[in-house]
Amino acid sequence: MTINEFLNFLEKNLISYNIFIEKATEYQLEKNKKRTPKKRWEEKKVNRAINEMWKSSMQVAYEKVKTEIGIPRYDGYEKWIEFIEENDFLEAINDSITELEFE
Template sequence: MLLSELDQFIETNSRAKDTFYEKALVFQQAKNAKRQPAKRWNDTKVDRAVDKMWDEILDSIMTKVDNAMKRRSNPFGDNWQKFMIETEILENFEESMSELSFTEE
C-alpha cells in the first residue's frame, strides 16, 4: 500500500479527510493568529502545515494497518482496502475524526 493510495481510498470512501482538514485548518489559523504580525504565515504555509499533519496521520494508519494485517490470520491477503472496511478501521477512523479536537501543546 502506498501513502497516496491510502489517501485516495480514505477520500473516496469516507468524510474523514474533509473533517480533519476543516478542524486542522481552524487550529492552524488560530495558532497563526497568535504569532507576532511579522512572523505570521501566509495561507500557503498554513495549508502546508495542515497537509503535513494529514500526512503524519496517514503514515500512522498505514503502519497500523500493515502491522494488523501481518499479525492476524488475514483472510484478505494483500487487499488492505477490504481489510479496512471489514474490520471497521475506516468507519472507526471516520468517527475518530469527527470527535477530534486540537489543543496547543
C-alpha cells in the first residue's frame, strides 16, 4: 500500500477524520489571524497547510504499519487492510485524534 492509498483508506474509514480536519482548520485559521494583514495566507494556502498536517500526522502511522508488514509484492493492499483490522489500528488512530490538540 502506498502512502496515498493509505491516506485515502483512512479518509474513508476513520470516524475522526473530519474531527482532525476541523481541529487543524481552527489551528491554521487562528495562526493566520496572528499574522500581519500583509502576510496573511489566502484560503488556498491555509488548506494546503491543513492537508500537510494530515499527511505528516498519518505518515507516522504509515511507517509503523510498513515496519510491521513491509510492502508485499503480491496482495499488498489486502494484507495491509487485514493487518489494520486485526490490530484495531483505526480505533487507535480515532482515539488519538479525539485527544489531539495543536499548539
